Amino acid sequence: xxxxxxxxxxxxxxxxxxxxxxxxxxxxxxxxxxxxxxxxxxxxxxxxxxxxxxxxxxxxxxxxxxxxxxxxxxxxxxxxxxxxxxxxxxxxxxxxxxxxxxxxxxxxxxxxxxxxxxxxxxxxxxxxxxxxxxxxxxxxxxxxxxxxxxxxxxxxxxxxxxxxxxxxxxxxxxxxxxxxxxxxxxxxxxxxxxxxxxxxxxxxxxxxxxxxxxxxxxxx
DNA sequence: CTCCCGATAT
DNA sequence: ATATCAGGAG
Numbered sequence: 644x645x646x647x648x649x650x651x652x653x654x655x656x657x658x659x660x661x662x663x664x665x666x667x668x669x670x671x672x673x674x675x676x677x678x679x680x681x682x683x684x685x686x687x688x689x690x691x692x693x694x695x696x697x698x699x700x701x702x703x704x705x706x707x708x709x710x711x712x713x714x715x716x717x718x719x720x721x722x723x724x725x726x727x728x729x730x731x732x733x734x735x736x737x738x739x740x741x742x743x744x745x746x747x748x749x750x751x752x753x754x755x756x757x758x759x760x761x762x763x764x765x766x767x768x769x770x771x772x773x774x775x776x777x778x779x780x781x782x783x784x785x786x787x788x789x790x791x792x793x794x795x796x797x798x799x800x801x802x803x804x805x806x807x808x809x810x811x812x813x814x815x816x817x818x819x820x821x822x823x824x825x826x827x828x829x830x831x832x833x834x835x836x837x838x839x840x841x842x843x844x845x846x847x848x849x850x851x852x853x854x855x856x857x858x859x860x861x862x863x
Numbered sequence: 864c865t866c867c868c869g870a871t872a873t
Numbered sequence: 874a875t876a877t878c879a880g881g882a883g
Contacts, residue, residue, distance in 0.1 A: 668879075684880035690870060691879085724869035728881080762881045782879040801880095825879065834877060835873065866883090873876080 645793050656843045657823045664822035666772045673748040673773035680765045705737035732760025750774045777814050779821045781805045784828030791850035
């Protein structure tokens, strides 16, 4: 497990690599962000943006999503995958927004998590990106990067990863750190071919060291 | 834990 | 062919 000083070094290096990391899901308001993040489960943000480009022209309000049939909404998001669950959740979410929140998106993580299809990660993203609440959403990238580097333990749950990051990172840096860890995981410390040879964190990366050693054995 | 699930990279 | 993608619900 890394100490605070080592984590500081990692964050500084990742900041140099991705100084402008930010939410890549296109949205014009909190409502569009909730829909976009809900759709993004097990799907690339590139594909989500492709779909929402058309979706957000057709559906502007919660009422709009309830005005069409479930089948029509399914077709409009079909290319995303998991589309039956997501269409059902969007409708349920819109119903609750209208009934309980005056058609507006609630601002707190606790209220957000009650919405259909909105779990801990999505609630954290919306609270942080749309409402500037301090939060660190742990998605597949943040989890993988944190575990490879040794910021947390391999066996940690996503909640444990989130708690470790919140403990070790100053609260004012939560939002930027969150996005930079995602960019680092998405474009450098990738799931398949992590670019360890050119990684500035290689010398203190547990997984990186292991991979480099293995590569040496193969070449020998 | 399993299921949901199409698009894309490898 | 298969792993992976800004996960969540039952």
